[in-house]
Amino acid sequence: MKALVLSGGAGTRLRPITHTSAKQLVPVANKAVLFYGLESIAAAGITDVGLVVGDTAEEIREAVGDGSKFGLDITYIPQERPLGLAHAVLIAREYLGDDDFVMYLGDNFIVGGITGLVEEFRATRPDAQILLTRVSDPRAFGVAELGPTGQVIGLEEKPERPKSDLALVGVYLFTPAVHEAVRAITPSWRGELEITHALQHLLDTGADVRCTVIKGYWKDTGNVGDMLEVNRTVLEDVERRVDGETDASEIIGRVVVEEGARVVRSRIVGPVVIGAGTVVSDSYVGPFTSIAENCRIQESELEFSIVLRDSSIDGVGRIENSLIGRHAQVTTAPSVPSAHRLVLGDHSKVQIHT
Template sequence: MKALVLAGGSGVRLRPFTHSTPKQLIPLANKPVLEHVITHVRELGVTEICLLTGDWADAISAAMGDGSRFGVNLTYLRQDRPLGLAHAVQTARPFLGDDDFLMYLGDNILADADGTVAGIVGEFRERRPAAGLVVQKVADPRAYGVAEVDTSGSVLQLVEKPTQPRTDLAVVGLYYFTAAIHGATDAITPSARGELEITDAVQWLISRGDEVVARQYSGFWQDVGRADDVLQCNRWLLGELRTDVRGEIDPASELRGQVVIEPGARVVRSCIEGPVIIGTGTLVEDSRVGPGTSIGRDCVVRSTHLSDSVVLQGAHICTPRGLRNSLVGRFATIGLGEEGDPSYRLVIGDHARIQMTVL
């Protein structure tokens, strides 16, 4: 079995952050989103993976390489325009051939700590339905593909973003397909928004009488489409870390809870309350770093208080009132200005400079 990981999204809802960083490479617990996805795919038993990219193809291939450091083989293909998930399957046909495959949305995080997803995928691989869907109950299913499922788990109907959903079962960003899906993607026509919808392709299989099954997953699942989503995923993944201190901690500092201090990082006269990860080469001095915070490599955090935030490589932060619920881009500088109030929430991109002063 192979895997198709879709990594072509532009991240419009995360701008201006994604003007300089593709959302698939935003670090969560100091690892890019795609690294979490590829690691999960490998844990599901698949090592032949195609990354389907878009405008960020060069940045993604530079970051992920050939996959050997993750224990997989990566192949890269490019989807020139975002014409839908079914079109993505068509684009990847040279890689997929007639093999069974998983399709995984590359901006989704599934924290499969208890192996539920692995069990579902294992069942799909043994049973080999034309399509297998992972679904989850959601409060408002109107933003998702929505499945109507009978008591045996057979999918009766699948509708994309219905205005009046018939169920609360949303399709999670992980699909199983046999080669039957290729006939379906060739048979459907673009939707009203001009895309070849994977939901239409799956519905085509259902209408033809092919077996389409769904299994329910109740664990953590979130895409990284918005700033709040990034912070939520980061919090969850940090909570899965085990304490690992390999950097330098001076006697005046205190660590509490789950804390990862990477090699070469230094903590000076500071309090770190986990779950927190501090990257290689970073200095934290005279500061408090609170739960839900990941700080990338080669940063300087001085005389401030950070909590529930994601700070990328090379950022410099020095503001007495601190930051919370914030995203700070690579090599951004947040410091003191001559006047004005401090900010409590920031989403700033690479190389930005923010100055704040307490009146």
């Protein structure tokens, strides 16, 4: 059995972060979202992985390499444009051959991994198996309709009037039967080959499409709010480990201070992760915060936030519910005149307290 991991999306909902970085490599608890998925695949006993990449291919190659650090053998599959999930299956046909495979969206996060699901699929081997979860607004997802005995009877992509609240989670398991289905469908109104249409084709031709409704935690980390929520969830399980220096500081609860980091005259209340080479001085860092490597936090307060590598926050009071990109600088403004000075990229969002 192989895995097909999709890492070619543009990440428009995470701009401006994704103007300069792949959305799958944005870290939660100081580890790229993509890495959690690759680790889940390896834990399920799958070693051969096709990684679909697009414009950010070079960055993903540099981060993932040949896959050996995950116990995987990675083959890169270029996709010129993100033309839909079914298109990714189409272009991966030669790599997949006649093997069964799991398709995993590289920006999705599932607590507990996929080992049980893969084992169930291997044992029963339907033509396709999908994962579903209940959501408050299914209009933003692919949606499944189930029959009276729980069987899948229909699928729609981002419907205006959903027939259920069961959204497709970004993990799919297929036999080679899916290849004929992705060849049979045509692009949707979005100009994409939708995997929901391929699944519907399987249903229409009498294939065995089964579902598992998951009760555990799942997130599509496509926007800042979801990234922060996944970061919170991962940090819930962090165990205290202080390998760096703590000088005249108060470290409370489940806090990780990586080797090479320094905490000086500060108060850290976990769960918190502080990356190697980062210096936190005369500051407060509160729960559910991840600070990546080589950052500087000085005379500031920070809570429920993610700070990416090589960034600095200096004397700005309190920051919360924020995602701060790489090499960012957050500083105080002159007291006179009373004005805000901003340099913002496209699609930026700023909230100013007046």
